[in-house]
Amino acid sequence: MIVARGLVKRFGSFTAVDGIDVEVRPGEAFGFLGPNGAGKSSTMRMIGCVSPPSGGTLRILGMDPRREGPAIRARLGVCPQLDNLDQELTVRENLTTYARFFGISRAVARARALELLEFVQLGERADSKVEPLSGGMKRRLTIARALVNEPDLVLLDEPTTGLDPQARHLVWERLFRLKQQGVTLVLTTHYMDEAEQLCDRLVVMDGGRIAAEGSPRALIERYSTREVVELRFQAESQEEYAGKLTGVAERIEVLPDRILLYVTDGDGALAEVHRRALAPASSLVRRSSLEDVFLHLTGRTLVD
Amino acid sequence: MAHPTAAVLEYHLVSYRRTWRSSALSSFILPLLTMLSFGVGVGAYVRGDVAGVPYLDFIVPGLIASTAMQVAIAESTFPVFGNFEWIKIYFSQVAAPLRIADILGGHLGFVLFRILTSTAAFLVTTALFGAVHSWWALAALPVAALLGLAVAAPTFGYAASVPSDNYLAMLFRFAVIPMSLFAGVFFPVESLPGVLRWLAYVSPLWHGVDLIRAATLGVAPAWSVAGHLAYLATWAVAGWLLATARFRRRLTI
Ligand SMILES: Nc1ncnc2c1ncn2[C@@H]1O[C@H](COP(=O)(O)OP(=O)(O)OP(=O)(O)O)[C@@H](O)[C@H]1O
Ligand SMILES: [Mg+2]
Numbered sequence: 001m002i003v004a005r006g007l008v009k010r011f012g013s014f015t016a017v018d019g020i021d022v023e024v025r026p027g028e029a030f031g032f033l034g035p036n037g038a039g040k041s042s043t044m045r046m047i048g049c050v051s052p053p054s055g056g057t058l059r060i061l062g063m064d065p066r067r068e069g070p071a072i073r074a075r076l077g078v079c080p081q082l083d084n085l086d087q088e089l090t091v092r093e094n095l096t097t098y099a100r101f102f103g104i105s106r107a108v109a110r111a112r113a114l115e116l117l118e119f120v121q122l123g124e125r126a127d128s129k130v131e132p133l134s135g136g137m138k139r140r141l142t143i144a145r146a147l148v149n150e151p152d153l154v155l156l157d158e159p160t161t162g163l164d165p166q167a168r169h170l171v172w173e174r175l176f177r178l179k180q181q182g183v184t185l186v187l188t189t190h191y192m193d194e195a196e197q198l199c200d201r202l203v204v205m206d207g208g209r210i211a212a213e214g215s216p217r218a219l220i221e222r223y224s225t226r227e228v229v230e231l232r233f234q235a236e237s238q239e240e241y242a243g244k245l246t247g248v249a250e251r252i253e254v255l256p257d258r259i260l261l262y263v264t265d266g267d268g269a270l271a272e273v274h275r276r277a278l279a280p281a282s283s284l285v286r287r288s289s290l291e292d293v294f295l296h297l298t299g300r301t302l303v304d
Numbered sequence: 305m306a307h308p309t310a311a312v313l314e315y316h317l318v319s320y321r322r323t324w325r326s327s328a329l330s331s332f333i334l335p336l337l338t339m340l341s342f343g344v345g346v347g348a349y350v351r352g353d354v355a356g357v358p359y360l361d362f363i364v365p366g367l368i369a370s371t372a373m374q375v376a377i378a379e380s381t382f383p384v385f386g387n388f389e390w391i392k393i394y395f396s397q398v399a400a401p402l403r404i405a406d407i408l409g410g411h412l413g414f415v416l417f418r419i420l421t422s423t424a425a426f427l428v429t430t431a432l433f434g435a436v437h438s439w440w441a442l443a444a445l446p447v448a449a450l451l452g453l454a455v456a457a458p459t460f461g462y463a464a465s466v467p468s469d470n471y472l473a474m475l476f477r478f479a480v481i482p483m484s485l486f487a488g489v490f491f492p493v494e495s496l497p498g499v500l501r502w503l504a505y506v507s508p509l510w511h512g513v514d515l516i517r518a519a520t521l522g523v524a525p526a527w528s529v530a531g532h533l534a535y536l537a538t539w540a541v542a543g544w545l546l547a548t549a550r551f552r553r554r555l556t557i
Contacts, residue, residue, distance in 0.1 A: 011557070050398050050556055070308075074401035084392040088322060097318050100311040101400035145396075 001026050001061060001153055001184050002047060008055030009042045016042040018208035019056060029185040031195045031202035033290065035300065038205040040188035041081050044157045047186065048078050061152065074102060077146035081157040083138045087131040091122055091141055094130060095148055102149040109148070116144040120174060136167030143171065154178065156187040160194060172197055192290040204297055211297040216290055223296045224288040225250055227266035231259045231273065231280040241278060248272050253295055262292070308402050312410020320414070331422045335429035338367055355492050357521060364435040365444065365517035366489035368426050372448035373509050375422045376456040377480050379415040381472040384463035388554055398555040408551055412456060419452035420445060438522025447519065451512030454536040457543025464550035488513040508539045
């Protein structure tokens with residue numbers, strides 16, 4: 001579906017995407033995970049054929065975005081990072097007018113709008129204006145708009161950023177259904193749980209480069225341990241406790257507010273901590289997540 | 305299958321449905337007020353003819369041209385700027401299988417529609433009051449359309465380039481108002497001193513005024529018709545090229 005080799009995007013002298021290799025296969029859900037400014041949106045815009053690459057090669061659906069932009073875009077669905085709905089039009093009109101850009105007849109556009117509004121649970125709001133809708137509803141409408149042309153490939157730039165947990169789960173559930181229908185999804189996120197829930201494969205991006213690639217599980221196995229113990233100490237700095245923890249874990253990360261112990265057996269490690277009479281103010285044993293992978297790869301946390 | 309440019313035009317028309325009533329009403333208000341004010345009020349003070357015709361008959365074609373210009377400017381400043389900066393509709397359009405030419409052409413097509421309906425309303429109203437003297441007056445509509453494009457196309461380019469909407473207000477102060485006052489709408493440009501007269505000749509508005517005045521009065525224009533049309537077309541084409549370059553730069557970075 002997508003093949004990128006050494007893909008580069010420069011804005012003036014600034015390099016936002018610095019030579020990435022990506023391959024997305026039909027039917028999979030592929031994720032770009034990374035912090036603010038990693039170059040996720042810049043990459044998505046190149047894939048969406050609205051931003052010409054500054055270097056490298058890019059092929060989408062077997063075509064060249066520089067020469068065949070409209071033909072590629074006809075088969076894409078795009079949900080941009082910031083909603084750009086027409087606030088003055090009704091929910092329904094946003095879909096029907098957009099469908100016309102794809103050469104879809106008025107009758108089909110109306111039928112599809114109805115169907116999609118049911119799909120994203122906005123059927124009841126079909127004739128209300130967009131402006132008063134909640135953030136989650138607008139997001140769902142943007143996603144519905146991305147589907148009016150029954151795309152083969154859907155690009156979702158941070159589909160759930162800014163939504164409350166309930167709204168996020170609804171979006172995830174809909175995206176999961178799309179995936180089951182065989183639609184290829186490419187999404188960016190800086191939420192670990194989103195990436196773990198939705199993505200078959202993902203790349204971790206940082207500073208315009210790819211730091212790692214694989215399935216969420218494979219990444220966790222490769223770059224982290226099975227379990228993590230989080231310790232919070234009542235102290236000016238967690239640093240002073242780090243020295244006393246040597247040997248307890250395979251790897252220790254010291255964050256401003258807590259210490260993470262990377263271990264195979266979390267309960268065992270926690271017992272050892274207590275045996276050393278270190279008495280953390282709070283402690284938690286959990287499974288490793290992509291957050292830990294990211295921390296390991298970049299030395300930074302993804303969301304604070 | 306409809307042409308993609310037509311789909312963009314259709315979007316703007318759907319959007320216009322929301323306000324068309326008040327907009328259509330106001331298209332008739334200016335000509336009505338003009339007839340009242342100039343027919344009854346000013347006309348009584350302006351003794352004799354201007355350039356050989358009653359003042360009302362002189363001014364009506366000028367106002368048709370200036371209406372075309374005003375609508376063209378109004379529809380291509382804030383709406384275009386807003387489509388980039390506020391509602392960001394152009395950015396959603398460029399993600400669909402449209403080309404820059406479709407996005408621009410569809411929106412300009414809508415502006416053309418607004419120009420034509422407004423000038424037609426003006427022409428019909430004033431004709432009913434007897435201020436129009438020739439069937440040639442129908443030619444005022446295509447001329448108004450061309451004049452509108454000659455003004456709207458470069459304004460699209462301008463609105464796509466400026467960093468803030470203050471620059472749009474400047475356009476009104478330094479281009480629209482001077483043109484309305486000095487490009488032959490209210491008095492013949494021949495009464496202007498040299499430099500000002502040449503500025504009037506440079507402005508697209510004067511060329512539209514001269515052609516439309518010739519049409520409603522049924523006389524020959526001051527300049528050659530082909531010369532006027534070519535001059536206006538040059539503005540329109542140069543404006544289109546500028547706007548295309550500006551839109552491309554904004555939408556495909
Ligand atoms: N049009 C532009 N002109 C100049 N710099 C840009 C432009 N667009 C993006 N950048 C820069 O490129 C870098 C990558 O931006 P990008 O939007 O791709 O990041 P991102 O991973 O999507 O971040 P976020 O999570 O904040 O959305 C940033 O440093 C940004 O400031
Ligand atoms: Mg982004």
